[in-house]
Amino acid sequence: MEQFQLTDKLIKKIADLILAKNNSKLKKLVNDVHFADMADIINLLNENQGVYLIKLFDSEKTSEILTELDENIREKILEILSDKEIADQIEELDSDDAADILAELSDKRKEEVISEISDDNLAGDLIELLSYKEDSAGGLMAKELVKANENWTILKCLSEIKKQGENVTRVHSIYVVDDKERLIGRLSLKDLIIAPAKNKIKDIYIPKVDSVNVLEDGEEVAKIMSKYDLEAIPVVDDQKHLVGRITIDDIVDFIKEEAEEDYLIAAGVQGDVEADDSILELTRARLPWLFLGLVGGLGSVFILEGFQEFMNDPNYKALFFFTPLIAAMAGNVGVQSSAIIVQGLANNVVKGSLLKRLIKELGLSLINGTILGILTVLFGVFINQPIELSLVISLSMLCVIVVAALIGTSIPIILQKRGIDPAIATGPFITTSNDIFGIFLFFYIAKIFLL
């Protein structure tokens, strides 16, 4: 595939053409550009230039661009567009994308835009979709789907599909419902093509159909769809009425967003922020975890103060030079252990009892700790450090590594058992607690042997 190349030169050219209001050249230049690439272009322009480009084409082409824009840019552009203009755009979209855009508007603006929508069915669908939580099955689903009544013939079904199919971008499955609109099965387009035209749907449909409840958590839906390799899943209410459909492309976005969130949490960044968010938003996302680090760091001030007698001994004051090493080891080992467990919990590969898991981690950290300990003793020889000091430092470090690994392993498992997302365990939380604990343990063990 010849991928579209987004260059500074192209952006400059477009900006110049907009300035010159040279619409014919502008249209020629970007007419064949894919909407996802158009979004990339508009993300790099200012909001007025973006609106200019959007108004240049009809809403059939531009509505998809809106869905792909950066949230920050979209917000600015929606502010400039009129209620009617937004309504025109979202009428072209699938209901799930339309609802996502509406959800970003203020409550007042939402109502105004919906009142401008000419298609009453769509307006009703959007009001329904907006009533669900963003990350629930209802918040992810679209209302567009192709369904067949079990009593139809194949022939009737084919002609109905031609009608219904016009509004549905991709027909994955045809859902089969009974007279009360309850989901009872499914049918693939392939089955329909292969079956004799006079048969009834009743005779050929597959009664086994996976579905999710409209209130189900999005993460659960993603798990089900990726576990069972589903490309679309119907959504039902408590009475099994078919209310919508979730497709895999929405789940792909969802999986990516979840992975990004876990990644950022592990790095001590809270919530759903991006590099181009405002300084204020980024501060709000970062300060809480730094504050936690501050509290932990100030806590270790007290611990080190408690061991200051080592400073009076010219042989042992060197212990203080090792605090950053010990803190780093405790933090790194803890984060490693917890990240592996968090990942394992997400993939359901953490099996067996906590005890068995801890024994494995014990073995692992003894190996790592011993190797690193030996290297530390060699380092001590190299810098002419008293050998008993080196041995004590290595032994303490070994203990710190073992304890850090056990803490890092236990916390996510305990959190998961209590119904708390174990992902929050990885990152500053583990680092901070392991720092404090590690430093205390290090000096405590040193004190036992040396003082």
Added chain:
Amino acid sequence: MEQFQLTDKLIKKIADLILAKNNSKLKKLVNDVHFADMADIINLLNENQGVYLIKLFDSEKTSEILTELDENIREKILEILSDKEIADQIEELDSDDAADILAELSDKRKEEVISEISDDNLAGDLIELLSYKEDSAGGLMAKELVKANENWTILKCLSEIKKQGENVTRVHSIYVVDDKERLIGRLSLKDLIIAPAKNKIKDIYIPKVDSVNVLEDGEEVAKIMSKYDLEAIPVVDDQKHLVGRITIDDIVDFIKEEAEEDYLIAAGVQGDVEADDSILELTRARLPWLFLGLVGGLGSVFILEGFQEFMNDPNYKALFFFTPLIAAMAGNVGVQSSAIIVQGLANNVVKGSLLKRLIKELGLSLINGTILGILTVLFGVFINQPIELSLVISLSMLCVIVVAALIGTSIPIILQKRGIDPAIATGPFITTSNDIFGIFLFFYIAKIFLL
């Protein structure tokens, strides 16, 4: 959806039935279990019990289970199965899944299994697929697809699809080729149903079709498919011959694996390991980053030694109590900054020059650093610390936070520009370098003001 519940009781019951060789009860118990759930069951049994279960059913049902098993368990089960038995299993699979399983065997075993495959076409396809790199488009694609010659009529095409479609689990698009088998367009099943039967494919196909080269990097394929919301993409060779097809479900797995790898790298765990891998594999994944931390920690021993004169001053020796705090701040801020940039680079939202980015980060870290600095001064008042010491500590910490943020921001951007995966910047690499640098800066500034 009533989700399958995997309980200890069920596993126990299955193990008992296997022991009693009670095949009829066993079949009744698990006959309707989805293959992905069967894989979960077998993951919890030992390999002989797993093989027993697999041999209980015919390969049509069990082959899909094999693809879903944990790699470690599958390896053990494949060792027990004969070449012919493995060949029977993979003949039931789509060619991409079959090739993935073959790829896990030794070269000798691979050949032996392939020689047992009765379908020569499939054997040829598998040999071809095995020749591509695992993470390339060729390594991800399947040979199964539905294609139509541009000169066929709709009627001929429909009957061909019925034939071809039997081997293809999901028909997304029908690819249109010319007489030389070169990809020239596509057709959706929907279009085919709607079009008049006497038209030729030539008249109705869509000439615009995205495709990827067979040698393209998998990450790039994932980006293209998720950016353009594609559910399947055809794969072509350099002469544009249609050679395969990649579907979105394979890409979902790929995206998840990539996200997991980045997550583990950020936590200082190298490569593709899981919680249930052997202790040796886990040690190998974790020790290198711990070694890096050790080198950094030993480096900071020298730095602290260089500033030991502070220890002789009863007022200033407290600076040493703050080293874990400074190291934690430098590490946390650096990881936050780099994680946000790494994420932004992956999503193409990091725009504009490095300089602009650094100015933003400067503002952000000044805000965070000032707030944390004020809190540190208040802490100093609270513990009756000399005020000039508190002020110097806060000022130094502020400098450390600013520098750490700038380092965390620059490194991923510089790595990306040099064609190195910026993800490796986040984690121990940043933590370690920022630890050393932060501690040095802290004491250096303190020295300027206090000594």
